[in-house]
Amino acid sequence: MDETIFEGRLKKHYEELKWLYCELYEGGQEHFGRLVEILRARFEERSASLKKLDSARAENPLWYKKNDMAGMMLYVDAFAGNLKGVKEKLGYIEECGINCIHLMPLLDSPETNNDGGYAVSDFTKVKPSLGTMGDLAELAAECHRRDINICLDFVMNHTSDEHEWARRARVGEKEYQDRYFFYDDYEIPSRFEETCPQVFPTTAPGNFTWLEETKKFVMTTFYPYQWDLNYWNPVVFHTMVDHLLNLMNQGIDIIRIDAVPYIWKRLGTNCRNLPEVHNIVRMLRMICEITCPGVLLLGEVVMEPARVVPYFGTVEKPECHMLYNVTTMATTWHTVATGDVSLLKRQMEIVNALPGEYVFLNYLRCHDDIGWGLEYEWLKGKLIDETAHKRFLSDYFTGHYYGSWARGELYNDDPASGDARLCGTTASLCGIEAALNRQDEDALSLSVRLDLTLHGYMLTQSGIPMFYSGDEIGQRNDYSYKDDEKKAADSRYVHRGEFLWDDAALRKEAGTVQNRLFDGIKKLLKIRKGHRVFLNAAAVSTRETYDVGVLCMVREYEAETLIALFNFSRENRTAWINEEGLYKDLLSGETLEAKGVLMPACGMRWLLKIESAV
Numbered sequence: 001m002d003e004t005i006f007e008g009r010l011k012k013h014y015e016e017l018k019w020l021y022c023e024l025y026e027g028g029q030e031h032f033g034r035l036v037e038i039l040r041a042r043f044e045e046r047s048a049s050l051k052k053l054d055s056a057r058a059e060n061p062l063w064y065k066k067n068d069m070a071g072m073m074l075y076v077d078a079f080a081g082n083l084k085g086v087k088e089k090l091g092y093i094e095e096c097g098i099n100c101i102h103l104m105p106l107l108d109s110p111e112t113n114n115d116g117g118y119a120v121s122d123f124t125k126v127k128p129s130l131g132t133m134g135d136l137a138e139l140a141a142e143c144h145r146r147d148i149n150i151c152l153d154f155v156m157n158h159t160s161d162e163h164e165w166a167r168r169a170r171v172g173e174k175e176y177q178d179r180y181f182f183y184d185d186y187e188i189p190s191r192f193e194e195t196c197p198q199v200f201p202t203t204a205p206g207n208f209t210w211l212e213e214t215k216k217f218v219m220t221t222f223y224p225y226q227w228d229l230n231y232w233n234p235v236v237f238h239t240m241v242d243h244l245l246n247l248m249n250q251g252i253d254i255i256r257i258d259a260v261p262y263i264w265k266r267l268g269t270n271c272r273n274l275p276e277v278h279n280i281v282r283m284l285r286m287i288c289e290i291t292c293p294g295v296l297l298l299g300e301v302v303m304e305p306a307r308v309v310p311y312f313g314t315v316e317k318p319e320c321h322m323l324y325n326v327t328t329m330a331t332t333w334h335t336v337a338t339g340d341v342s343l344l345k346r347q348m349e350i351v352n353a354l355p356g357e358y359v360f361l362n363y364l365r366c367h368d369d370i371g372w373g374l375e376y377e378w379l380k381g382k383l384i385d386e387t388a389h390k391r392f393l394s395d396y397f398t399g400h401y402y403g404s405w406a407r408g409e410l411y412n413d414d415p416a417s418g419d420a421r422l423c424g425t426t427a428s429l430c431g432i433e434a435a436l437n438r439q440d441e442d443a444l445s446l447s448v449r450l451d452l453t454l455h456g457y458m459l460t461q462s463g464i465p466m467f468y469s470g471d472e473i474g475q476r477n478d479y480s481y482k483d484d485e486k487k488a489a490d491s492r493y494v495h496r497g498e499f500l501w502d503d504a505a506l507r508k509e510a511g512t513v514q515n516r517l518f519d520g521i522k523k524l525l526k527i528r529k530g531h532r533v534f535l536n537a538a539a540v541s542t543r544e545t546y547d548v549g550v551l552c553m554v555r556e557y558e559a560e561t562l563i564a565l566f567n568f569s570r571e572n573r574t575a576w577i578n579e580e581g582l583y584k585d586l587l588s589g590e591t592l593e594a595k596g597v598l599m600p601a602c603g604m605r606w607l608l609k610i611e612s613a614v
């Protein structure tokens with residue numbers, strides 16, 4: 001029975017899969033059989049309960065496109081020590097209203113030089129301090145019992161330099177050197193450098209690293225200890241697919257394909273988003289549909305919109321199920337700094353015009369820095385210059401701009417380009433840290449309100465909201481990373497601090513920052529889940545408010561209409577939207593007309609239409 005299911009799914013995709021495979025690999029006919037064997041073996045090994053889940057989801061392909069999914073990303077060690085600890089804390093996750101957890105990389109990686117787990121030294125093993133594969137499977141099973149999904153990273157672009165392949169390559173084994181990009185001298189590397197931009201220009205300049213032991217260069221797009229895998233070699237592809245399916249068999253529901261645009265390299269190109277990348281992602285999608293169709297692919301494509309959307313593939317040939325809404329995230333913070341919503345309005349219009357089937361993951365903060373990937377061409381029309389504007393944003397969010405309460409830190413500040421990225425928790429960027437330090441109650445109220453408004457804005461967008469652990473209790477920056485020499489050079493650790501359970505306990509004490517945020521966010525989530533107007537399928541549009549500080553979005557689904565208003569300025573404003581009918585503010589409970597709507601400084605409203613005009 002199981003076998004026929006597998007054969008049936010394989011048959012459906014066989015021709016296309018083989019075709020794409022043979023396009024990548026010379027002599028592909030010969031190796032393709034090996035790939036199919038891997039799929040079959042991993043399918044056979046998959047548990048009956050996961051296969052049941054696969055079938056249920058395959059029959060209900062809209063299962064993740066509703067308004068009931070809310071995610072949270074967290075570091076296992078920072079949150080609960082280890083995987084067993086996370087299992088014990090699932091009650092807290094549920095209390096937050098969260099039903100999907102993204103566990104930050106947890107596979108084995110070296111003690112130092114691990115890029116927060118993104119330098120994997122063994123794909124078959126969980127980092128011992130966090131637990132075992134068995135613990136992961138148990139956690140996943142418990143999550144499933146509670147209707148919680150688990151998302152895990154798959155770091156496929158590179159391995160750690162302590163991975164077995166890297167160790168063997170370093171001692172001169174050619175077979176293993178061929179799984180990476182090795183060069184005897186700098187001739188080819190220098191040609192790559194001509195066209196390949198740098199990911200970490202300050203903390204890890206260049207795309208190659210000299211290995212004294214072997215007297216060769218190896219390609220290292222990210223950190224020098226992260227060696228780029230060579231997907232031109234089918235053994236690499238096969239092995240990584242095998243590792244991927246093994247993880248899925250532990251009960252992972254969503255796989256985040258880390259740094260996916262980078263996985264294919266070709267001389268003379270910028271080595272990003274090459275057609276072969278899409279070929280591979282499409283193959284991964286088919287591989288999942290054949291072996292574990294209940295699993296979703298989330299692509300990490302931190303690029304401009306024109307580069308992101310192609311990773312959805314087409315209706316006939318889909319690639320990723322979900323992608324990050326990265327430009328909206330960056331534009332949101334730009335709007336906080338400028339108090340001018342015009343670029344955000346435009347960004348919403350661009351997103352709203354995309355096909356409704358696309359599912360975006362919306363977020364305010366994640367474990368990485370914020371890169372200022374804004375639409376500078378458009379801003380130019382407003383006489384805003386890219387370099388000067390980036391400087392302003394950096395100054396604003398590090399609190400060096402007059403009137404700014406934000407407390408962030410720069411990341412990869414590149415003096416050559418004037419470019420810098422930004423780190424910091426939502427609370428600190430919203431001004432909560434500075435207000436608490438200065439014991440300024442008014443500023444604190446305003447900052448808490450801004451924080452809630454930004455979360456409300458994230459929840460107004462179609463797709464899946466992804467919270468960053470700690471944000472629900474307003475966790476501030478953690479500067480202790482500076483005392484740890486393994487972390488000090490990487491300011492992203494400022495927002496990767498330990499989860500403060502003592503602070504979390506304050507969520508139950510009326511009036512505390514933790515309580516205001518926790519209850520506020522829970523309320524927003526509850527309303528979102530309770531109204532079908534938040535479904536992915538709703539029509540979304542924007543309206544003019546005639547106030548540069550206030551954004552208006554309208555969601556419509558069947559008989560429901562919701563007008564969402566967000567005041568990004570630090571003053572009270574009026575949104576001149578002049579809509580007909582009577583509305584109920586789902587947050588304050590007031591009934592009001594939506595003509596000239598008063599908006600408190602940094603505040604928001606969710607106005608549900610209760611009566612049409614007569």
Ligand code: GLC
Pocket residue numbers: 115116118119155222258259300367368
């Ligand atoms: C992704 C991760 C980032 C990491 C990089 C290299 O962009 O989000 O944290 O440094 O990949 O693996």
